[in-house]
Amino acid sequence: MSGQMITLYVPCDSSAVSLGADEVAIALRNAADKAKTEVKIVRNGSRGLYWLEPMVEVATDQGRIAYGPVSENDVAGLFAALIKGADHKLRLGMPEELPYLKNQERLTFARCGITDPLSIEDYIAHGGYQGLTNALKMSGADIVAAVTESGLRGRGGAGFPTGIKWKTVLGASAEQKYIVCNADEGDSGTFADRMLMEGDPFLLIEGMTIAGLAVGAAKGFVYIRSEYPHAFAQMSRAIEIAQAKGYLGDNVRTSGKAFHLELRLGAGAYICGEETSLLDSLEGKRGMVRAKPPLPALQGLFGKPTVVNNVLSFAAVPTVLDKGAAFYKNYGMGRSRGTMPFQLAGNVKQGGLVEKAFGLTIRQAIEDFGGGTANGRPVRAVQVGGPLGAYFPAQLLDTPLDYEAMAAQKGMLGHGGIVVFDDSVDMAQQARFAFEFCAVESCGKCTPCRIGSTRGVEVIDRILAGQDKVKNFAVLDDLCTTMVDGSLCALGGLTPFPVQSALKHFAEDFDRNPGKARAAE
Amino acid sequence: MSARNWDAESGRQIVRAHKHLDGALLPILHALQDHFGYVDSAAVPVIADELNLSRAEVHGVVTFYHDFRDHAPGRHVVKICRAEACQSVGGRESEAHAKQRLHADFHETSADGRYTLEPVYCFGNCACAPAAMIDGKLHGRVTPQRFDQLIDALEAKR
Numbered sequence: 001m002s003g004q005m006i007t008l009y010v011p012c013d014s015s016a017v018s019l020g021a022d023e024v025a026i027a028l029r030n031a032a033d034k035a036k037t038e039v040k041i042v043r044n045g046s047r048g049l050y051w052l053e054p055m056v057e058v059a060t061d062q063g064r065i066a067y068g069p070v071s072e073n074d075v076a077g078l079f080a081a082l083i084k085g086a087d088h089k090l091r092l093g094m095p096e097e098l099p100y101l102k103n104q105e106r107l108t109f110a111r112c113g114i115t116d117p118l119s120i121e122d123y124i125a126h127g128g129y130q131g132l133t134n135a136l137k138m139s140g141a142d143i144v145a146a147v148t149e150s151g152l153r154g155r156g157g158a159g160f161p162t163g164i165k166w167k168t169v170l171g172a173s174a175e176q177k178y179i180v181c182n183a184d185e186g187d188s189g190t191f192a193d194r195m196l197m198e199g200d201p202f203l204l205i206e207g208m209t210i211a212g213l214a215v216g217a218a219k220g221f222v223y224i225r226s227e228y229p230h231a232f233a234q235m236s237r238a239i240e241i242a243q244a245k246g247y248l249g250d251n252v253r254t255s256g257k258a259f260h261l262e263l264r265l266g267a268g269a270y271i272c273g274e275e276t277s278l279l280d281s282l283e284g285k286r287g288m289v290r291a292k293p294p295l296p297a298l299q300g301l302f303g304k305p306t307v308v309n310n311v312l313s314f315a316a317v318p319t320v321l322d323k324g325a326a327f328y329k330n331y332g333m334g335r336s337r338g339t340m341p342f343q344l345a346g347n348v349k350q351g352g353l354v355e356k357a358f359g360l361t362i363r364q365a366i367e368d369f370g371g372g373t374a375n376g377r378p379v380r381a382v383q384v385g386g387p388l389g390a391y392f393p394a395q396l397l398d399t400p401l402d403y404e405a406m407a408a409q410k411g412m413l414g415h416g417g418i419v420v421f422d423d424s425v426d427m428a429q430q431a432r433f434a435f436e437f438c439a440v441e442s443c444g445k446c447t448p449c450r451i452g453s454t455r456g457v458e459v460i461d462r463i464l465a466g467q468d469k470v471k472n473f474a475v476l477d478d479l480c481t482t483m484v485d486g487s488l489c490a491l492g493g494l495t496p497f498p499v500q501s502a503l504k505h506f507a508e509d510f511d512r513n514p515g516k517a518r519a520a521e
Numbered sequence: 522m523s524a525r526n527w528d529a530e531s532g533r534q535i536v537r538a539h540k541h542l543d544g545a546l547l548p549i550l551h552a553l554q555d556h557f558g559y560v561d562s563a564a565v566p567v568i569a570d571e572l573n574l575s576r577a578e579v580h581g582v583v584t585f586y587h588d589f590r591d592h593a594p595g596r597h598v599v600k601i602c603r604a605e606a607c608q609s610v611g612g613r614e615s616e617a618h619a620k621q622r623l624h625a626d627f628h629e630t631s632a633d634g635r636y637t638l639e640p641v642y643c644f645g646n647c648a649c650a651p652a653a654m655i656d657g658k659l660h661g662r663v664t665p666q667r668f669d670q671l672i673d674a675l676e677a678k679r
Binding site: 014015017018019050051053185186187188189190191193194195221226227228229230262264265266267268269270281282283284285286287302343344345346347348351352374383387417419420421422425430433437440441443 | 542543544545546547548550551572578581582585586587588589602604605606607608609610641642643644645646647648649650652657659660661662
């Protein structure tokens with residue numbers, strides 16, 4: 001093999017790193033030196049097959065061959081087979097042929113895990129910046145029309161049509177407008193934003209640049225949560241590269257149009273994923289929720305018209321501008337168009353990222369892709385849409401994962417996180433945790449959320465202690481209604497969703513101490 | 522993770538290096554905490570002076586965000602995820618185990634000053650849960666046994 005450079009891929013994705021990918025990369029380098037073999041190690045993003053991470057790939061004449069999960073200690077025994085793409089007990093074959101990947105429809109994540117995330121040349125060679133090239137030939141109104149036509153809805157959780165939001169900002173007259181990316185991906189069970197920023201950061205930069213051209217904004221901010229230091233570092237380097245290569249700056253691609261991008265780091269407040277709270281935080285204030293109206297589209301960051309979208313919404317835009325609105329719209333069902341990157345997490349055998357057209361059911365996601373629970377026990381509950389999402393019992397797993405079908409079951413798709421629990425879960429504790437989390441993370445501006453969350457924990461504790469159960473269930477019901485109807489934002493307004501779904505579908509878990517009822521009174 | 526004693530001179534330099542940014546207060550607080558390991562209460566009037574804010578406004582921001590500490594952390598900072606995906610694979614047990622092993626509750630530092638334990642709600646490592654971060658390095662599938670290995674490795678370097 002001497003003389004011919006061999007290219008190996010070891011993900012730099014933080015989940016892969018959390019399982020030892022950095023150590024594997026070092027061990028591969030040492031093994032190559034020892035074997036006097038010339039090896040180039042590319043730190044790619046993750047393909048999103050997390051149960052196989054660290055997944056190492058080698059480029060061969062037949063395409064890429066994957067091995068995994070590879071530990072540091074496997075490297076010495078693996079190296080000789082790896083560089084030839086030869087048989088080994090860890091050999092997985094071509095990653096594209098693995099059913100988990102083969103059965104997906106990857107548009108947003110088409111490049112993630114394939115390219116070198118910090119090579120703009122690699123990005124372009126794999127279809128990157130085609131959307132921007134097209135957008136630069138279009139008027140702002142035409143870009144907005146294409147995004148509207150595609151049916152793209154906000155991927156952060158609320159599902160508001162992206163094109164309509166952009167149209168409002170385009171129509172507002174102001175000297176300064178802003179593009180703000182909400183990368184405060186705080187929902188447990190979600191990691192798509194992180195994976196994309198680490199594995200294909202130029203896609204987000206391209207999407208935000210197109211948004212800037214569309215609405216006439218020359219400046220953008222990406223607000224990244226502090227729990228994502230790798231993503232922050234990767235985005236920071238990608239922005240420097242894009243600037244140096246003329247894709248960001250005063251004169252984007254010599255078009256005469258400016259677009260500047262800056263990063264800001266959050267500080268551990270879940271509420272800053274709420275768009276108005278995020279804007280206050282970006283302004284250097286406490287992350288307090290603002291009352292709407294005024295809409296951020298008219299009075300957003302520093303009081304100026306502002307587009308606030310999630311990472312995945314911006315990242316979907318280059319595909320729309322490259323392949324056309326009709327192409328994108330062709331995926332999906334009903335009023336949920338395009339693809340959604342679902343994230344399989346928690347107690348699931350094959351956790352990872354599954355990008356599919358809307359319409360996949362929860363069961364298909366956790367059985368066909370996820371392979372059931374990690375420990376083989378029966379699935380008892382599935383929480384969809386983060387800490388404010390409903391818990392689904394086994395009998396509702398055939399619910400399709402789209403905005404309307406989830407809402408019909410008093411749940412929400414949110415950011416597409418799917419967390420699987422086996423039959424050992426105590427749903428009363430999960431309901432209690434929903435309130436506890438809300439109490440920790442409430443911004444404190446409105447009373448139902450600030451006080452209701454703490455009262456919720458107390459009421460559940462009383463119920464579990466068997467104290468005045470009938471009365472306390474009535475109080476809990478009343479409290480949930482007050483929070484849903486009276487909270488200023490989704491944190492207080494949706495915290496009752498997991499609580500009420502637990503009460504409705506898993507009532508037996510709240511009734512484990514009937515004998516104690518008298519003693520407590 | 523080494524904390525430094527507050528010194529007004531370098532504190533003010535850090536504030537000045539970031540004050541030109543739009544919405545400079547969070548970047549300033551992060552820079553101070555990166556340098557000193559915490560945000561000393563003595564920094565508040567300096568920031569207020571440089572940004573033309575009231576001390577109350579600055580104090581309000583520092584105390585709003587979970588990240589900012591008002592005193593120096595222990596030698597090692599251990600963050601444990603408490604959120605649902607981690608709970609589904611034994612996170613509650615890992616959490617209890619960590620408290621016991623480190624002799625510290627959440628937001629506390631062990632009596633010997635070695636470990637500060639902090640709760641986090643999601644590292645985005647939900648497919649490889651439970652997750653923990655030790656001195657800025659993320660770890661996946663942190664069962665109590667794995668946690669002990671990681672802490673043993675730190676103790677071995679002592």
